[in-house]
Structures are given as structure tokens and as C-alpha cells.
Amino acid sequence: MTVTPPYPHLGFDPTPGSTDLVRDLHRRLSGCAKEMEKAHAKVGKLMDGSYWEGDAAVAFREQLEGGPLPLNLKNGAHSVDAAARQLDLWAGELGEFQRRARRLDGEAEAARAALRRAQDHEGPASDRADARVAAAQDDLDGVLKRARSLAAEHEETARERARHIGAASRRLAPHEPDTWDRFTDWLGDNLPDILSACAAVLGVIALLGLTAVAPWMLFLAAGVLSGMAFGLRVSDPEVLASLNDGFTKGELDLDFWGNALGTAGDFLGMLPGLGAVAKGAMKAPELMSATAAVARETDEVLTLGEKIAAAGVRAGTSIRTVGVSIRTEAAAAEGAVSVLSHPRVFGGRLAPIVEKIDKPATVLGAGTAVYGVSSSFADTLDNDAAKTVTSLLDGPRTLGVDAPATMGALHFLLRGAGEST
The missing domain is CATH 1.20.1270 (Substrate Binding Domain Of Dnak; Chain:A; Domain 2)
Incomplete structure (x- = not known):
């Protein structure tokens, strides 16, 4: 045939x-x-x-x-x-x-x-x-x-x-991986959650002043870690499949809520840091323009070798100027208030409430993130009840605290950004 x-x-x-x-x-x-x-x-x-x-x-x-x-x-x-x-x-x-x-x-x-x-x-x-x-x-x-x-x-x-x-x-019984294999498997499976937890811990350290490192540096570092975690999540086919099933098929299980809240939290966490870098880079030319005219006048009386040396100095100065500009914007954005504290939002009546819940909410976010990572490593902590409680805590916190705080930082960063372009 x-x-x-x-x-x-x-x-x-x-x-x-x-x-x-x-x-x-x-x-x-x-x-x-x-x-x-x-x-x-x-x-x-x-x-x-x-x-x-x-x-x-x-x-x-x-x-x-x-x-x-x-x-x-x-x-x-x-x-x-x-x-x-x-x-x-x-x-x-x-x-x-x-x-x-x-x-x-x-x-x-x-x-x-x-x-x-x-x-x-x-x-x-x-x-x-x-x-x-x-x-x-x-x-x-x-x-x-x-x-x-x-x-x-x-x-x-x-x-x-x-x-x-x-x-x-390889993780099926009775095959028993060695310690290094177990660690690398765990790291590969949970890297986005680990990065998110590290970002959340940096936020607590910056908020409580637990280190001599400037808060704006921790703010940018947390944004970088959140951005890396967000990139890993949205490039993971399993995460995308879980989110797609939840939104299109209504399969709103624990995996969906965990992936949805993790992705949303990482996205919100990276935006202020990214905005600070972008605005700082846009405003840097304003700081450099004051010295540009003087430099051009000075170049007219310099020899070729002196001009080359001066150009190198100006390049280094320009790089430092960009860094200073980003640092300034990051420091200011790190201290920006939540959009719920704005006088135009309910007349500013929510400001006292936001001020009272800001620190506890930040500590709670770090706690649930660290618990999530710990539960992936310690079997005794890994259960559906704990995941449900974590999701119930993270959901309102993400929507009620993190999202307005991110919007407040972005509002500050975007204000006047058009004038620097």
C-alpha cells in the first residue's frame, strides 16, 4: 500500500x-x-x-x-x-x-x-x-x-x-537529585519570585532606613530587579498560558492569581525606576548646555592636543552629569507621594490613611514575597491555604497601595518631562 x-x-x-x-x-x-x-x-x-x-x-x-x-x-x-x-x-x-x-x-x-x-x-x-x-x-x-x-x-x-x-x-521518585541539582532546579523554577522578593526587601530597607546606602540607590536597584522579574514572567510560556486561560476561559485558579499578581507587581515595581532614568537622561542636556558655550569659546585658543584632552574631559563630565541628573530624579521620585494623597483626589482626605498604611503595606508585601520564595524551598510551607491567604493579602495591597503609589511617582516624573525634550 x-x-x-x-x-x-x-x-x-x-x-x-x-x-x-x-x-x-x-x-x-x-x-x-x-x-x-x-x-x-x-x-x-x-x-x-x-x-x-x-x-x-x-x-x-x-x-x-x-x-x-x-x-x-x-x-x-x-x-x-x-x-x-x-x-x-x-x-x-x-x-x-x-x-x-x-x-x-x-x-x-x-x-x-x-x-x-x-x-x-x-x-x-x-x-x-x-x-x-x-x-x-x-x-x-x-x-x-x-x-x-x-x-x-x-x-x-x-x-x-x-x-x-x-x-x-529528574525530580520524580525514586530518583533523588543531589544538593546542587536541587538548588539549581529550585533557582531556575523560582527565579522571578526570588527577584521580586529581593526588590520588595530593598523597598523595606529603604523605607525603614536600615542601611547607610542612599534610598534612591535602593529605589533604582529594586526597579531593576522588578524589571528582570517582569521580563522573565512574560517570556515564560507557562505563565502566559496560565494568564490566557484565566482571562479567556475563566480558569481563575491559584496559579492564575499568583501569576497575575506577580506580573502586575513586577510591572508596577519597575515603572518608577525606569521613569527616573528616562527623565534624568532627558534633563541632562539642560545641565550640560551651560558649559557647552564656554567650552566652544575656549577651544578656539587651544592646540590640537589640548582640544583632544579637553574633549575627553568633557565626555567624562557629560557622563557624570547624566548620572547626577538620574540620581536627582530617582531621589525625588522615591519620595513621591501616592496619587491617593493628591488634593484633587477626594480633596486629599485619604492622605492621612495612606500615610498610616504605607509602611505596613510595604512590609506586608515583602513578607508575602519572602514567604512565597520560602514555601517553594520548604515543603512544610507549601500548601494551598497559605497560597490563598497570600493572594488575598497581595491583591488588595497591589491595587490599593502599590498601583496608586506607582501612579504618584509617574505623575511626578512626567510632570514637566515635555519641557526637557
Whole structure:
């Protein structure tokens, strides 16, 4: 029996794979992960006496006490679920690759038909006919080149998904990674949360004056860390998939709220620092213009060597001037008040309230961020109840405190920014 190739006009399959098989495996692994999570929960309740009492229950708990079963069930569920999420992403990516391959196959069919027509009308000494054949061949070659590029992209993405699945399987019981592997796995899985927590801690240090470092430097450093965390989150396919499912499918689970609040918090955290740098850089020319005219007059009486030396000095001065300008704007923005304290917002009546909750809210944000990182490292802290409480605390704080504070800093930075351009 002759098997028709899936893309006969391309002559090869640039995107091998079956989305049906991948989706079926994803469903199976997701079901397996859920069953392992249920088993872990039941073992936990058996261990704390919620389900079973009596001498037999005590003997059973003694056998499990300190044993590997609860941890292995938990690690296994996390690993299988992580692998399932990678398969879900790959199913979507494979489907898109194959849709692109079908479009290219259609283009190749049209290009081959055009080439045949040009060859059929080719005369023995016709330059115009030769040109049509060459153009048709170039069109076909271009389609095939794009198909080869698609094949390379498909292979690279498949390898990346396989790497993530392999990393997840390394944490499956009974394979026990060494300390360094566990640390690097944890660091890679939780780097955005770690950066966010560091930014939040810097904010507390600056607010409470716990170091001799100038608050504006901590303000900029926290903005840089928040920007790095934001970049990592929005480039993570799993985070994007979770947010997309939440907004489009209504899957508002704990993962969605954690990702949504983390992304929003990092975005708000990076904006004031970014604005201070931008405004400081824009205002720097104003500070340099005062010395530019004097420098031009002085250059007229200098030798060539002296002019070169003077140019080097001015370059260094210009760089320092930009730094001073950014520092000035950052220091001022760091002390900018929340937009809720503005006299035009409810007549400024919220200012006393904002002043009272500013420090506690900042400390609370750092506390929940540090707890989130700690819970990813310590199994005893990782539970749905704690995640729910953290989300309930972070949600109102982000909307009611962080967002107005960021708007206040941006209002200060944008005020008069047009005059410096």
C-alpha cells in the first residue's frame, strides 16, 4: 500500500508529530498528577489523624513517620504535572507548526504549477521565456527554503520541550537529585519570585532606613530587579498560558492569581525606576548646555592636543552629569507621594490613611514575597491555604497601595518631562 506523504508538494515533512497523540498523553499525565495529589492529601490526613484513629492508625503512622512516601507522592505529582504542562504547550505549538506547513505546501503546489507552465511555454531561443522559468524556479526555491526554516524551528522547539520534560522527570521518585541539582532546579523554577522578593526587601530597607546606602540607590536597584522579574514572567510560556486561560476561559485558579499578581507587581515595581532614568537622561542636556558655550569659546585658543584632552574631559563630565541628573530624579521620585494623597483626589482626605498604611503595606508585601520564595524551598510551607491567604493579602495591597503609589511617582516624573525634550 502506498502512503501519501502529508505534504506532497514540499517533498518532505517539516513538522512531524501527532497533535492527537500529544493531547492524549497530556490528558493521561494530567489525570495521573491529580490522582497523585489526591493520594498525597489522603496520606497527609492519615498522618495527622483526620481519617483514621485507633491502635492500627497509630501503627500505620509510625511506619510512615519520616519515610519517603509523602514526599515522593508530592514530588511525583509536581513532576508529572510539570511534564503535562509542557506537553500541553507542545500540542499547541505543534498544531501551529503544522498549520504553517500546510500553507507552505499549498504555496509549493502553486509554485510548481507556475514552473510547469513556464517550462511548457519555453521557446528554443526566447530570453523572456527563460526569465519566466527562472522566476518560477526562484519562487519555488523560496517556498522550500521557508519550509526548511520551519523544520529547524520545529526541531528546536521540540528539543526545548523535551529538555523541560526531562528536567521535570529528574525530580520524580525514586530518583533523588543531589544538593546542587536541587538548588539549581529550585533557582531556575523560582527565579522571578526570588527577584521580586529581593526588590520588595530593598523597598523595606529603604523605607525603614536600615542601611547607610542612599534610598534612591535602593529605589533604582529594586526597579531593576522588578524589571528582570517582569521580563522573565512574560517570556515564560507557562505563565502566559496560565494568564490566557484565566482571562479567556475563566480558569481563575491559584496559579492564575499568583501569576497575575506577580506580573502586575513586577510591572508596577519597575515603572518608577525606569521613569527616573528616562527623565534624568532627558534633563541632562539642560545641565550640560551651560558649559557647552564656554567650552566652544575656549577651544578656539587651544592646540590640537589640548582640544583632544579637553574633549575627553568633557565626555567624562557629560557622563557624570547624566548620572547626577538620574540620581536627582530617582531621589525625588522615591519620595513621591501616592496619587491617593493628591488634593484633587477626594480633596486629599485619604492622605492621612495612606500615610498610616504605607509602611505596613510595604512590609506586608515583602513578607508575602519572602514567604512565597520560602514555601517553594520548604515543603512544610507549601500548601494551598497559605497560597490563598497570600493572594488575598497581595491583591488588595497591589491595587490599593502599590498601583496608586506607582501612579504618584509617574505623575511626578512626567510632570514637566515635555519641557526637557
